[in-house]
Structures are given as structure tokens and as C-alpha cells.
Amino acid sequence: xxxxxxxxMGCGTSSATKDKKSEKALKAALVIQNWYRGYSARLKTxxxxxxxxxxxxxxxxxxxxxQLSNFFSFMLENYTxxxxxxxxxxxxxFGSSIQDKDRQxxxxxxxxxxxxxxxxxxxxxxxxxxxxxxxxxxxxxxxHAYYVLEVLFETKKVLQQMPNFTHTNTSPSKEITICGDLxxxxxxxxxxxYKNGLPSVTNPYVFNGDFVDRGKNSMEILMILFVSFxxxxxxxxxxxxxxxxxxxxxxxxxxxxxxxxxxxxxVLMPPIPMDGDxxxxxxxxxxxxxALGIRTSGSFSEQLTKQEWEQVIDILWSDPxxxxxxYPNTNRGGGCYFGPDITSKILNKYxxxxxxxxxxxxxxxxxxxxxxxxxxxxxxxxxxxEGSNRGAxxxxxxxxxxxxxxxxxxxxxxxRPLYQRVNAIESSAIRMLKERMISRKTDxxxxxxxxxxxxxxxxxxxQWAFSMENVLGLNxxxxxxxxxLVTTDKDGNIDYMSxxxxxxxxxxxxxxxxxxxxxxxxxxxxxxxxxxxIDSDHSGLISMEEFRSMWRLFKSHYSVHIDxxxxxxxxxxxxxxxxGSIDFNEFxxxxxxxxxxxQLNKSDTKLA
Amino acid sequence: xxSSRGSLRPRDGPxxxxxxxxxxxxxxxxxKKIKEAxxxxxxxxxxxxxVREVGTIIRSLGCCPSExxxxxxxxxxxxxxxxxxxxxxxxxxxxxxxxxxxxxRPIPEDILLRAFEVLDPAKRGFLSKDELIKYMTEEGExxxxxxxxxxxxxxxxxxxxxxxxxxxxxxxxxxxx
Numbered sequence: 001x002x003x004x005x006x007x008x009m010g011c012g013t014s015s016a017t018k019d020k021k022s023e024k025a026l027k028a029a030l031v032i033q034n035w036y037r038g039y040s041a042r043l044k045t046x047x048x049x050x051x052x053x054x055x056x057x058x059x060x061x062x063x064x065x066x067q068l069s070n071f072f073s074f075m076l077e078n079y080t081x082x083x084x085x086x087x088x089x090x091x092x093x094f095g096s097s098i099q100d101k102d103r104q105x106x107x108x109x110x111x112x113x114x115x116x117x118x119x120x121x122x123x124x125x126x127x128x129x130x131x132x133x134x135x136x137x138x139x140x141x142x143x144h145a146y147y148v149l150e151v152l153f154e155t156k157k158v159l160q161q162m163p164n165f166t167h168t169n170t171s172p173s174k175e176i177t178i179c180g181d182l183x184x185x186x187x188x189x190x191x192x193x194y195k196n197g198l199p200s201v202t203n204p205y206v207f208n209g210d211f212v213d214r215g216k217n218s219m220e221i222l223m224i225l226f227v228s229f230x231x232x233x234x235x236x237x238x239x240x241x242x243x244x245x246x247x248x249x250x251x252x253x254x255x256x257x258x259x260x261x262x263x264x265x266x267v268l269m270p271p272i273p274m275d276g277d278x279x280x281x282x283x284x285x286x287x288x289x290x291a292l293g294i295r296t297s298g299s300f301s302e303q304l305t306k307q308e309w310e311q312v313i314d315i316l317w318s319d320p321x322x323x324x325x326x327y328p329n330t331n332r333g334g335g336c337y338f339g340p341d342i343t344s345k346i347l348n349k350y351x352x353x354x355x356x357x358x359x360x361x362x363x364x365x366x367x368x369x370x371x372x373x374x375x376x377x378x379x380x381x382x383x384x385x386e387g388s389n390r391g392a393x394x395x396x397x398x399x400x401x402x403x404x405x406x407x408x409x410x411x412x413x414x415x416r417p418l419y420q421r422v423n424a425i426e427s428s429a430i431r432m433l434k435e436r437m438i439s440r441k442t443d444x445x446x447x448x449x450x451x452x453x454x455x456x457x458x459x460x461x462x463q464w465a466f467s468m469e470n471v472l473g474l475n476x477x478x479x480x481x482x483x484x485l486v487t488t489d490k491d492g493n494i495d496y497m498s499x500x501x502x503x504x505x506x507x508x509x510x511x512x513x514x515x516x517x518x519x520x521x522x523x524x525x526x527x528x529x530x531x532x533x534i535d536s537d538h539s540g541l542i543s544m545e546e547f548r549s550m551w552r553l554f555k556s557h558y559s560v561h562i563d564x565x566x567x568x569x570x571x572x573x574x575x576x577x578x579x580g581s582i583d584f585n586e587f588x589x590x591x592x593x594x595x596x597x598x599q600l601n602k603s604d605t606k607l608a
Numbered sequence: 609x610x611s612s613r614g615s616l617r618p619r620d621g622p623x624x625x626x627x628x629x630x631x632x633x634x635x636x637x638x639x640k641k642i643k644e645a646x647x648x649x650x651x652x653x654x655x656x657x658x659v660r661e662v663g664t665i666i667r668s669l670g671c672c673p674s675e676x677x678x679x680x681x682x683x684x685x686x687x688x689x690x691x692x693x694x695x696x697x698x699x700x701x702x703x704x705x706x707x708x709x710x711x712x713r714p715i716p717e718d719i720l721l722r723a724f725e726v727l728d729p730a731k732r733g734f735l736s737k738d739e740l741i742k743y744m745t746e747e748g749e750x751x752x753x754x755x756x757x758x759x760x761x762x763x764x765x766x767x768x769x770x771x772x773x774x775x776x777x778x779x780x781x782x783x784x785x
Contacts, residue, residue, distance in 0.1 A: 024726050025726060025727060025743065025747060026747050026748055027723075027726075027748075028722075028723040028724070028726035028727050028743075029723075029727070029743045029744065029747035029748035030674065030747075030748040030749060031715055031719060031720060031723035032720065032723050032724065032727075032743075032744070032748075033675075033744065033748050033749050033750075033751065034672055034674050034715060034749075035672065035714070035715045035720050036751075036755070036759055037663075037667065037672075037675070037755070038667045038671075038672040038714060038715075039780060039784070040755070040758065040759075041663060041664040041666075041667030041668055042667060042668055042784065044664055045645070045648070045664060045665075045667075045668035048648050048649070049648060052648055320652070321652055321653050321654065322652030322653055322654020322655075322656070323653060323654055337653075367651065369651070369652050417758075417761040417762035418758055418761065418762065419762055419780070419783050420762075423783065461637060462636070462637065462640065465640070477644035477645065477647065477648055478644070479637075479640060479641050479644050480641075480644055480645065480668075
């Protein structure tokens with residue numbers, strides 16, 4: 001140092017100078033460390049908040065899904081408006097038309113052209129077909145519909161013969177690997193096979209459902225899993241998840257993926273329900289893997305009774321929680337929450353040691369709860385967004401502790417520092433949240449104004465948070481998120497209209513009321529599913545008449561208060577009539593959210 | 609340079625000096641804020657969090673305790689026989705005090721800058737990677753390897769292998785706002 005110090009002026013020895021310097025350095029280091037730890041903690045919290053937002057919205061959508069199922073039941077009871085489509089609609093909704101045509105009918109409709117250079121499977125399937133598929137999919141080839149159908153029929157045949165429960169033996173030399181949700185993320189499956197080896201007699205696997213939806217390779221995952229299952233039916237176990245469901249697929253992307261990859265509308269495969277509504281329980285003491293089912297052996301096309309269906313939902317939708325007892329799963333709108341006491345009771349009753357389940361995205365890919373008796377494993381990394389979470393799988397055998405393997409697929413962003421990744425998922429989450437807000441703008445403003453007695457345009461933090469939670473039905477840390485959503489004045493009061501400033505729903509037609517635009521935007525996924533189901537020839541068009549009557553039914557079931565005349569006017573003004581038909585995809589695409597400060601013009605219109 | 613250690617804790621305006629209604633409202637708001645922060649880490653929704661996440665929660669509420677101070681805080685909220693979990697009922701009153709008394713205030717930007725400058729006596733405007741590692745892992749309340757790597761990934765300029773601390777600080781401050 002060049003500036004004169006007290007020490008240099010003869011007050012201390014040179015070692016005292018050193019001590020003083022090192023004391024300063026110590027203090028400086030402490031300051032930096034302290035600041036950094038605070039900053040790092042806040043980053044992690046922001047990441048956690050983003051995940052909470054994604055998850056809340058996902059579960060709220062699932063509620064919407066169950067509501068839609070109810071709507072279909074309601075629709076069928078109010079049949080008068082949809083006369084001659086009747087049989088088609090029923091069978092399409094409940095999938096019992098599978099039995100009408102058999103394998104040959106379908107396969108007879110398709111030919112594989114010589115020009116096809118994708119993978120060619122050979123029945124009976126062997127492990128070379130698994131390799132073949134994997135290599136082909138790595139090069140982004142698409143398996144021809146002919147083979148897809150063959151695999152589907154064959155799988156159905158084998159599954160039908162299997163019981164709902166499967167027992168498997170394990171030993172230290174023959175461990176079993178358990179994977180959770182994959183959701184169409186092919187890269188994660190490839191990584192698991194790369195790290196853990198392909199399935200075989202000595203390398204058995206359990207896949208715990210939710211193979212499809214959301215990711216863009218649901219079909220490829222399904223094909224790899226089904227082919228592997230056909231080759232090793234005793235060593236590759238497939239359990240059903242809540243996404244192995246026709247209606248879920250319509251909303252969450254699998255149907256769309258199929259329509260996109262296989263533009264063969266006339267042979268669109270009706271849903272293949274997977275046999276076995278199975279949860280997976282492990283008996284560590286002995287040898288058994290027990291899959292618990294509720295369907296007794298019976299004809300595949302038998303309809304479930306209402307009670308059976310409720311049991312299915314319970315198995316596929318429930319989540320473990322810390323609170324004791326069993327109570328409705330209000331987040332998801334179906335299934336229940338079950339506590340550690342319930343777990344103990346059931347495990348003791350069947351002399352089981354552990355429950356391994358999936359269904360919930362966990363930041364670390366897995367989570368252990370209920371005193372180590374329940375493990376959640378989730379295998380789709382970056383499920384919500386690049387950087388949102390790790391994936392994991394478990395290896396276990398009788399007599400050993402389970403071993404967990406974690407991973408995260410990253411591409412170019414691999415070397416991005418943490419703060420950039422957090423920024424990315426945070427922006428994405430806030431964006432989604434803002435879209436939610438705008439879709440409920442009318443209801444929110446009404447709720448705000450009810451509390452704003454002075455008509456000042458301002459509310460306290462508490463009041464604002466209360467309304468947000470109530471109207472949106474999302475249990476989120478509103479106070480912590482408020483800085484991203486609204487402006488706050490120096491007294492800590494919130495300007496509630498500021499939340500709607502930089503987003504709006506594009507008005508396809510100026511003269512129509514905002515509330516109608518908002519409503520159509522809000523229910524756009526549901527409407528799309530409904531229209532797709534009505535559209536029996538998959539032409540993308542329905543008649544104006546059907547369009548109107550469907551809207552009226554929808555309106556009454558969902559208690560939407562919009563004038564019929566408003567809606568008619570909207571449809572007409574959008575000039576979508578093509579010979580008395582409406583292209584409903586075009587109709588729905590016209591409703592999207594514009595984010596003011598976006599590089600892109602359109603928001604992510606993720607229509608199912 | 610203010611020391612963040614020691615038993616002298618800055619206190620302004622203890623709650624009792626504020627008029628009762630204001631104090632009540634303030635406390636109620638703090639309670640809600642604390643509950644929100646706690647719930648995000650309460651995975652099983654049973655009003656407990658893993659003790660290893662308590663530091664993150666406290667810091668997310670805007671406080672910057674040192675590791676030593678954090679250790680003391682944890683001792684206050686832990687059970688008689690530590691279970692590895694912290695219950696909300698114990699956490700809430702302690703944390704409310706902390707917020708009301710405005711304890712563990714964050715480091716202002718200029719103090720942070722001066723701290724870096726102390727470690728850079730030659731006033732080059734940067735620290736080499738090795739220097740930063742040495743200070744952060746050997747002095748004060750040393751970083752773990754993970755913390756060190758994490759800080760480096762954002763702070764380091766890969767071409768010069770050094771940390772231009774002024775730019776770094778500016779970047780971090782912008783990011784938080």
C-alpha cells in the first residue's frame with residue numbers, strides 16, 4: 001500500500017502490520033461471503049418460487065381436465081342437440097369402438113411404400129429391434145404407422161393376458177431399476193439407457209407411467225417401451241399413470257403429436273387403455289414387487305363402474321403429504337392426499353416395506369417422505385423449463401438400500417451460470433402467471449374493487465394477495481411475487497390495475513366485449529378438446545350449427561354468463577364461415593395473449 | 609468496515625415504540641410473509657422444513673446473517689432434541705423478532721465494492737481466479753467447494769481467468785432488481 005498507515009508510522013512491528021492487513025482481509029472476505037450467501041439463497045428461492053408457480057398452474061389445469069370430463073358426461077345426458085352423431089360421440093368418448101375393427105382391418109388399410117427408409121421391425125420382436133428403434137429415433141426418424149399399429153395390437157394382446165399385479169424377484173446380482181414420469185422426453189430415456197444399460201433379462205426395469213404428453217417424443221418413447229416389453233415381458237414392467245388416458249392426451253399434447261407426425265386421419269387409432277391400474281409396492285424383505293390393481297380379470301372393453309373409476313383416479317392421482325389421514329386432493333381436483341398413518345396402515349396390512357410412486361415433479365428427481373416409506377421418483381428432467389429440475393432413477397434389490405441416480409439434460413445452456421438459468425425459468429413462470437391473470441381479468445378487477453372502498457385504485461398487500469389467491473385459485477407466495485406482477489408505492493400499497501398493464505389478449509374483432517374474449521381465451525384448451533371430439537372426420541371443420549349448440553351447452557355447464565348473441569356475432573364477424581363451417585383451430589388461435597415487452601409477438605399458445 | 613460478527617446487533621425502533629394498531633398490522637404482515645417463505649420449502653405441507661433449508665429461508669426474507677449468526681438462530685428454533693426438522697411454530701416468533709428489529713441487514717453495494725478493493729491492494733480492478741479462491745476458501749467463513757464453483761461460474765471472465773469485481777457487482781445488483 002502506498003498510503004501511509006498508522007502502523008507504518010512506527011506504532012507497531014512488521015508482524016503487527018501483517019496482522020492488521022490480514023485482519024482487514026478477513027473482514028473483507030467475510031463481507032463478500034456474507035453477501036454471496038445471501039444472494040445465492042435468494043437465487044435458489046426464486047428458482048423454487050418459479051417451480052411452485054409451474055406446479056400450481058399444472059395442477060389447476062388438471063382440475064380443469066376433470067371438470068371437462070364431467071362436462072362430457074353432462075353433454076351425453078343432454079343429447080337432443082346432437083342427433084345423428086350420437087353413436088360416434090359415445091364410442092369416441094369411451095373408446096369401446098376398439099372392438100368394432102380388428103387388427104387386420106386396420107393393417108389392411110396401410111401399405112408401407114418402398115421409399116420408406118425408417119426402421120423396419122420384424123415380428124416376433126427381438127432385442128435387435130430395440131437397438132434398431134433407438135438408433136432410428138436418435139436420427140429423428142419416424143416409425144411407420146403400420147409398425148406402430150402392429151406394436152400396439154401386439155402389446156394390447158399381451159397386456160390383456162396379464163394380471164393387474166406383477167411379482168418380480170430381485171437379488172443383489174439382479175437389481176431392478178425404477179423410472180418415473182418420462183412425458184415424451186426422449187433424451188432422458190436415452191440417457192437412462194446409456195447410464196444404466198438397455199433392458200434385458202439381467203437388467204429389469206419398471207416404468208411408473210406418464211410416458212406421454214408434454215414432451216415432443218411421446219410416440220417414440222411409447223414405441224421403445226412397448227417393443228422392449230414385447231421382447232422382455234417378464235422383465236420390463238409398465239405401470240399406468242394418469243396421463244395414460246385419452247382425455248389427458250387431448251389436452252396435454254400426445255394426440256396433437258400423433259396428428260402431426262402421422263397425418264393419416266382415417267386410421268386415427270382410438271385409445272388403447274392400458275391394462276392394470278397399478279401402483280407399485282416393494283417388499284424389501286423378500287422377493288416380491290407387487291403391483292396393486294383394482295380391475296378384476298374381465299373383458300377388456302367392459303365399462304368401469306363409477307366406483308371403480310373413482311378407485312382408478314385415487315390410484316393414479318393421489319399425492320402423499322405430511323398431514324395425517326386421507327382427504328381430497330384439492331390442488332388437482334381428483335384423488336386424495338394421504339398421510340404417513342395411511343401409508344403405515346396399508347403397508348402393514350399387506351406386509352410391504354415401501355411404496356415407490358411418481359406423478360409429482362421433484363427438483364432433485366426424487367424425494368423420500370413418510371419416514372422413508374414412500375419414495376417419489378420422477379425421470380423427466382427440465383420438465384417445466386430448461387433448468388427446472390433434475391431427473392432420477394432408482395436401482396434396488398432385496399436386502400440392499402435403494403440407490404438413486406440423478407441427471408439433468410442440458411444443451412447449449414450447459415455452461416450457463418446459475419443466475420442466468422434462474423432468470424430464464426423465473427421469466428417463464430411469471431409469464432404464465434400473467435397469462436392466468438389476464439384470463440381472469442374481469443373477475444379479478446371485480447374482487448379488487450369490492451375491497452377498494454375509496455376507489456383509490458390501491459389495495460394493501462394483504463387485500464391484494466387475498467383476492468389473487470381467491471380468484472385464481474392458486475396457492476402461491478403472493479407477497480414475494482408481487483414485485484414481479486404489480487407496482488407498489490412507497491407506503492407498501494399496491495396499484496392493482498398495474499398488473500394488467502403489459503399484457504392483453506389480442507382482440508380478433510374490435511367490437512366484441514372484453515369479457516367474451518377473455519372467456520374464450522380462458523377456456524380455449526377445453527374448447528379445442530370439445531371441438532376435436534365433435535369433429536368426427538378430423539377435418540378441422542364443424543358446422544356453424546354444431547359450433548353454436550356446443551357453445552350453449554358449454555356455457556350452461558361452466559356457468560359462463562355471456563350473451564348468446566354476443567358469441568354469434570363474434571363467430572360471424574370473424575368471417576370464418578366456409579360454406580357454413582367453421583375452422584375451429586383458426587378460431588381459437590385468434591385468441592392469444594400479447595406481452596408488451598416481448599421479442600416474440602405471440603405468447604406460447606400451447607393448445608393441446 | 610462494519611463487522612457482521614459480534615454481539616452488538618443494530619436495533620432500530622423496537623415495536624413497542626410504534627402505535628399499537630401500526631405495530632399489529634406490521635406484525636401480521638410479517639407473519640404472512642414468513643409463512644409464505646416457509647411454505648415454499650415445506651414439501652410435505654406439514655409445517656416443517658429441513659433444517660438445512662432454514663438458512664435459505666431466512667436469507668430469502670432479506671436478512672444477511674453470517675454463518676455464525678445463522679448457527680445461533682438455528683439453535684433457537686430447533687427442538688430440544690434436534691430432529692433435523694424445524695417446526696413453523698418455533699420458527700415464526702424468532703423470525704418475527706428478527707424482522708421487527710431489522711437484524712442482519714444486507715450489505716450495501718458500496719461496502720461490498722470496498723471489500724473487493726481491500727483484497728486488491730494494487731488497484732488492478734480485478735482479482736485473479738486463484739486469489740479469489742484463496743480468500744474465499746481460506747479466510748473468514750470459508751466457502752465449500754460447491755459455493756466456490758457456483759460463484760466462479762458467474763463471476764469469472766473466462767478469457768482472462770480473472771474476476772472484474774466492479775462489473776460483477778453491478779451485474780448481480782441488476783439481476784436482483
